[in-house]
Amino acid sequence: MRAQQRVLAAIEKEFKAAGLPPLSWYDVLWELVKVEAGRLRPFEIEARTLLAQYNLSRLIDRLEKEGLVRRESYDEDARGCWVTVTEAGRAMRARMWDIYSQSIETHVGTKLSEPEAKALAALLAKLS
Amino acid sequence: MRAQQRVLAAIEKEFKAAGLPPLSWYDVLWELVKVEAGRLRPFEIEARTLLAQYNLSRLIDRLEKEGLVRRESYDEDARGCWVTVTEAGRAMRARMWDIYSQSIETHVGTKLSEPEAKALAALLAKLS
DNA sequence: CGGAGATATATGCAATTGCATATAATTCTC
DNA sequence: GAGAATTATATGCAATTGCATATATCTCCG
Structure with a gap:
């Protein structure tokens, strides 16, 4: 818990220092970009x-207001x-x-070796 | 991130199902109980x-309102x-x-062996 | 077909959080 | 020893979250 916090x-x-929105925006955008149609x-x-x-419903509102996503009808x-x-x-x-990638590098990459990072990921996967 | 979430x-x-307040209340109470004087x-x-x-200032307000802590003067x-x-x-x-202890057992204890849990703790400690 | 549930999404309202700043006291510097 | 900077805590206000419930379809079953 503490480490994650x-x-x-x-x-x-x-993100804030760079004038960018919160991580949750990234998460949603990334899910959308990841799928080929660009929509979910x-x-x-x-x-x-x-x-x-x-929360998602309202996050989509905000993304839409900023023109980052569009709601389209689903027939x-x-x-x-x-x-x-x-x-x-x-x-x-x-x-x-x-x-984000820089942050990950700074806060995780430099703290763990490659095998350690893999081990951590494997252990965390067991929790889900 | 996902595992923690x-x-x-x-x-x-x-906690909610048991009619208890959020984890943050526990964190504060536990810090207080842990020190012998019972105050910080x-x-x-x-x-x-x-x-x-x-946030802490207001959390203390809530704890105080419920009679779980008291604010006392510091001379x-x-x-x-x-x-x-x-x-x-x-x-x-x-x-x-x-x-809480039951939850930890359910959501962590049953998912990891003792050495795995220790390994996870050690890896996470490197991030802090 | 005609409801009775189930599903997908949105929203009013209260609680919490974040931000910026206030307030009050302390320490430091010249 | 009089500010100026620093520290400890609180607070007004806006943004976000959580809860409960609304709304609109859809599906399924007799």
Whole structure:
């Protein structure tokens, strides 16, 4: 818990210092960019990011207001919608990754050797 | 990040199901109970828990309102105060520990062997 | 077909958090 | 020993989160 708090706080701080939005924006954008169509249903994002449904709904509002994603209708089911990443969203994700990757390097990369990092990942995977 | 989120969410959920307050209350109470005098300065709690100063200030308000801690004057420095855990606070911490220890067992203990848990702790310690 | 649930998403409202700054006291410097 | 800088804690206000529930479909079953 403490380790995560420290690392997360450090990363958020670096995003902020670079004038970038919080990590949760990155998580959503990255899920969208990762899939080839560049779009997902909210409930799919929810499952992938562990964001609560109501928090995600409002996070999408904010992303949409900034023009980073668009809500589009989903014809097979009128309850649903697509969340599609825009070009601006892709660009933002890339900009955030510049900072994020550096942060990871600083706060994790320099603290653990390659085998240690792999061991850590393997142990954490057992918790999920 | 994901592993921590999952485990933390599961623990908070179990606290809530038992009608208990959030984990952050436990963290503060535990720091207080751990020291023999049963009291600390806010800035000491802050350093030990990683809570932000303004969040801690308000968390102490809530704990005080519930009668779990008391703010007492600190004579050597009139800016400061002691935060002293009350009997009710000690009792609450103990009640929370019943749930917390079970949660840890469920969400960590059953997922990792003893040497794995030690290895995980050692790796995470390197991040801090 | 006509509900009775189930599912997908949104939203009003209260609680918490974050930010910036306030307040009050202490220490340091010349 | 009078500011100036620093430290300890609190607080007004905006943003975010959590909770409960709303809304709109959809699915399934008799």
